[in-house]
Amino acid sequence: MPSDASSTTPRGAMGKWPSLGLLLVAEIAGMSLWFMSAAILPDLVREFGISPFSQAALSSAVQIGFVVGAVASALLGLADRIDPRRFFASCAIAAALFNASLLVVEPGGFLSIFARFATGALLAGVYPVGMKIAVGWGKADRGFLVGTLVGALTFGSAAPHLLALLGGTDWRWSLSVASAASATGGILCLFTALGPFHAKAPRMRIGAVLTAWTDRKIRFAYAGYLGHMWELYAMWAWIGVALAASFSAHMAPEAALPLSRLVAFLAIAAGGAACIVAGLVADRVGKANIAILAMVVSGSAALASALAFGGPVWLTILCVLVWGAAILPDSAQFSALVADYAPPDQAGSLMTFQTALGFALTFFTVQLTPLGAELIGWPGVFAIMAIGPALGIAGMLRLKRIS
Template identity: 35%
Template sequence: MTQVRTEPLGNAHLLAIVLAQFAGTSLWFAGNAILPNLQPLLGTTALSGWITSAVQLGFIAGTLVYTLYRIPDTYPATRVFLVSVIAAAIFNLLILVLPLQSGWVLLSRFGTGFFLAGVYPVGMKIAADWFRPVLGRAMGFLVGALVLGTSLPHLIRGVGQSLPYESVLLTVSVLAVAGGLLLVWVMPATPVPRRPGTFSLSVFPMLFRPGPLRAGVTGYFGHMWELYALWAFLPALLTIYSQQHPNFLFNKSVWAFLGIAAGFIGCAAGGLIALRFGSQRVATVNLMISGCCTALIPLMVEAPPAFFLAFLIVYGITIAGDSPQLTTIISTNVPDHVRGSLLTLATCIGFSITIVSIQTLAWLLPYSGNSIWAFWLLVPGPILGLWGLLNKPATQ
């Protein structure tokens, strides 16, 4: 059985995990950030939904493989992280090597997502192994790093609009590998069982047994329906806003960065607040507010720019702020020896849900003439999450 340290490591170690997670997950939305550059070269505008879904599909496939072969629980987690982030960075750069065609672009994004399965969930496992007494705080900073990493390509493109897309891809790939090297250098390896990993389906039913674990899982699934679809179509939302306010000129990429990056505040602050009030309360409040923000989108696009930006930041804070606390609830209610596998499995199912919401919204927006009311498709997500958390109280 995997041994777990009873006292957390220092803040320097937590910072190393946070920086590695930030660097590794910057690969996630690199394709979205450069999509405006690629579309004229590819001669198509049909990739807006698939450029994200390809990463999600790859991530789903990767998490299934990592789970079924118990890779996070069989090998030292830091090494799994490093090998995975190197492979993800290589796939991210395939766009620069292979012929510039839609199929190859989607293959590059799929491969990137596949190996991100050894980055995001494994980073959470490392935090759960070493920071159990302050896990809510640790998860807050860790998921906050994911949020910042996700938003980084938008910032790079927004600040350096003259940068070629090749430079954006190269920058995030180098950053990702550097983060993996930092993690291996700073963090001690978690002890692992001597027996090799086996192909096992035994962990699947654990997620759905009545109790606090299922409450956290249901909350997480509802949260995922809403989160990535909004992140993927935030540029589209900003385009609709600019059409409503043609006299207001603003940098859409920078605003997209602000809307996503604000989630770091929600994750980090929520982690600190959870130490006093518990993860369930923090997750519930965030789901309530983000759900209300989703419902208010059609009204907010008519608001003045300063008001809309404030709304966007509040939305960004709360739509991501529940994620680390939902992960904390799941992490603290699973056995130590399958924690990595179950975290990876829950993440796999969560990202499968994002495929449905992203592709449905991708179909609905053009079908409705880019009507802002299409974003109401996301409202059922927080409703489901709240039902799960409030129907069966969690222990955290």
């Protein structure tokens, strides 16, 4: 495993791998809040009769909140100006409190949608800030470091489906466990150390994000990321619902729902595992090459899943598992590329701004996906999702030409 940063760690401070291990646990715990409403949505609909608009709003509010939080953080340079561990911890704990508020407000009402918005805004201090901490620990192994961090994010994103499966119809138990986990993760992050490549910005520079446009390499890395995000969160947010519809063609709904939750968890988790492996390989064969390969496979798997929809259950599961494994490894490499090309004291802000643009796009894809399913069916929606990887590949090929 490559390593180029631990010798300058201050005496008595936690070393590189213990710090990163603790950071990964904190990331998994914090990001367990992201898809909580989507995972327990069938139970909420059954108990409260939430309207289709409110169902979509509960999921998309997280994306909107994240965009608002990430843009504010990027413009103010928060990840580069203040201790990222304290920023991470405060955001994870506050997000846990807003998530837990769903226990006492009316699900599907204004306050519940606002709580999901606030949760998303605060998670902008968890995901990109975690990447800022990770890239401070290395340069030669940066693809692996960010890949591992994004893998942790993915396991956290998959966790709500597992919690919903374990909790059965008791959505309150699932919600409470995720909230407790996020708060605990925030506390754990405080005990990590910052690496020798960590750089702090001396002052607020709102114009720093303009580097994303003036630097062609960063611009094409952003373009590839946007193609990737066109597909990613729409798939993650709705794959459980889509699978339940597909499986219902061959089994009773009461059997299709738990199976769809299990496969959704496994598909998202598979992406996390693949992200770690791809990160290790990317430092040897090139980050852009790994991103291109991942998008070729994920786009193809999206089309295969469209063709398999409603067919044999085993075939649909196989296609979705391949899709889930391939849909994520490119994400970490886009962020690692930005960190490579950015000035060290702007890396946190530029990675945060990158995620803000990506999640702004996901607001539309997540919101429109169930409406598209009603109009053209899930197979048609899956095929449209494949457009994103195709555009992302074009961006990466342009980047390779100028690198």
